[in-house]
Amino acid sequence: MAEIVHPLRIADFRAYWLSRFAGTIALSAQGIIIGWQVYGIARETMPIREAAFLLGMIGLVQFVPLFLLTPVVGLAADTFDRRWIVRFTTLLLTVNALMLGVLTWIGDLSLPFLFVAAGFVGVARAFAGPAYSSLAPNLVPRESLPTAIAISTLAWQTGTIAGPSVGGLLYAIHPDVAYATVAALFVLALGLMFLIGKVPQPPAQTDRHPMQRILDGFRYVRANRLVLATITLDLFVVLLAGATALLPIYARDILHVGASGLGFLAAGMGIGAAVASLWFSFRPMKSDVGRKMLIAVLIFAAAILTFGLSTNFYLSLVALIVAGAADMVSVYVRTSLIQLHTPDAMRGRVSAVSQLTISASNELGEAESGLLASLLGPVGAVVFGGCAAIGITLLWSHLFPELKRARTFDPPDMLEAEPQHGVAQP
Structure with missing residues (x-):
């Protein structure tokens, strides 16, 4: 049996990992800053519930371009050089951060521009997501992919820890310093992407119309019930329990910890997720992956429920850390199953479908949270979401028995032996 090469021993993967790490710090820092500015400006003239609704609309503004562009971005990731897609989108994010920084500096920032900036973030993420996800498997041998996924997710989650903390704490020092740091990190991520050498590109499918190729991605997800189950479970749970x-709102009006406390709360889930992903980078999961995913999702929902009911800062932070660790288990299993069960020629389109559901659960979930908070109050919204997520998980375990039967990440032999209609095999 050939020795499994650790992904970090591969130079291209190291550049990819560092680029994703720097970009995630910048993106998550910018996200927490935009949210804080929107809520702060809104609270000058609005009560809590109306400001909460407006805060949730930031997520909707980011989701709409991703929803509209999903068919295009997946095909782009399977057609064009994935490195250049990430480079162009990182450049767009850099310019966006610089514009926000300048407007903050001159004191001319407004709610409309913050929403426009959030829309640009949605466009950039729509193209970058499938390209990033599809690029990692091209940089490492197949047998190293589960470890590469854990390490790649570690970069993302570690960036999620550092980003909100950096954004919140630097914004508390001075908004200009915060935006300058975000822009510099995007520039670093862009430079690292140029260090990655040429990667294999899926063969062009010139015999099929682009629209047929787009539909192939949706057909593939629908036909593979295990992939469908993992994608839709994440969609509904995070949509409801995010x-x-x-x-x-919790930092300012419930826990009363201000911008610095917001940074720690926003980093909470990332802390738990980073610990879990670090564990998987050394000890990859090998058995009962489906059952472990279902248990992890239940723990995630219970932790969110605890956070919603808590009025103690430290208990709230611990609940978010536990939720982050449980969510990382789900992310690790879902991503590994999708990447290993999908031919390379389809990875961009399947990743686009996956990204659509992830964004629907995150950005659209933010809109749902804001709407529910305006109706039930912030505590009622979180408690309702946690309870609903537990119910969804139990229902999915019955609707998709494939989840409980998934013992390892290895796809069944028939997946590789029987070509999918309209799919070029790797």
Whole structure:
């Protein structure tokens, strides 16, 4: 048996990992800053519930371009050089951060521009997501992919820890310093992407119309029930139980910890996720992956429920850390199953479908959280979401028995032996 090469021993993967790390710090820092500015400006003239609704709309503004562009971005990732897609989108994010920084500096920032900037973030993420996800498997041998996924997710989650903390704490020092740091990190991420050498590109499918190729991605997800189950479970659970959009409300009006406390709360889930992903980078999961995913999702929902009911800062932080660790288990299993069960020629389109559901659960979930918070109050919204997520998980375990039967990440032999209609095999 050939020795499994650790992904970090591969130079291209190291550049990819560092680029994702720097970009995630910048993106998550910018996200928490935008949320804080939107809520702060809104609270000058609005009560809590109306400001909460407006805060949730930031998520909707980011989701709409991703929803509209999903068919295009997946095909782009399977057609064009994935490195250049990430480079161009990182450049767009850099310019966006610089514009926000300049407007903050001159004191001319407004709610409309913050929403426009959030829309640009949605466009950039729509193209970057499938390209980033599809690029990692091209940089490492197949047998190293589960470890590469854990390490790649570690970069993302570690960036999620550092980003909100950096954004919140630097913004508390001075908004200009915060935006300058975000822009510099995007520049670093862009430079690192240029260090990655040429990667294999899926063969062009010139015999099929682009629209047929787009539909192939949706057909593939629908036909593979295990992939469908993992994607839709994440969609509904995080859509219902996501609480990150309401963190500025908890920090300011429930826990009373201000901008610095917001940074720690926003980093909470990232702390737990980073610990879990670090564990998986050394000890990859090998058995009963489906059952472990279902248990992790239940723990995630219970932790969010605890956070919603808590009025103690430290208990709230611990609940978010536990939720982050449980969510990382789900992310690790879902991503590994999707990447290993999908031919390379389809990875961009399947990743686009996956990204659509993830964004629907995150950004659209923020809009749902804001709407529910305006109706039930922030605590009622989070508690309702946690209870609903537990019910969804139990229902999915019955609707998709494939989840409980998934013992390892290895796809069944028939997946590789029987070509999918309209799919070029790797």
